[in-house]
Amino acid sequence: MDCAKDLGLLQYFKQSTKEEHLEMISKNRQEWQEQIESEEWKRNKECTSAMLAKREHAKNRKQEQWERNKQGEISKGIRSPGGTKRKVQNLSKQP
Secondary structure, eight states: OHHHHHHSGGGTOOOOOHHHHHHHHHHHHHHHHHHHHHHHHHHHHHHHHHHHHHHHHHHHHHHHHHHHHHHHHHHHTSBOTTSOBOOOOOOSOOO
């Protein structure tokens, strides 16, 4: 008779009371909710890292643009070779 128990479905499952069943369901629901929150957190982290990478790329692009403008101003004489702005003198009609 003991061999029959070991060969049936009861070797994988056990008979439980209603309270045990409800407790198991609530535990599984909590684990499922934690998994969903974890996946959302990962997805938000990926979005945040993508936003930071995009921001960093834009920052580098603007720095390069600023440097090109600065070099252009140096070549036009608006800035000194050191990069500081020169004072502009108005050479129009002076009394």
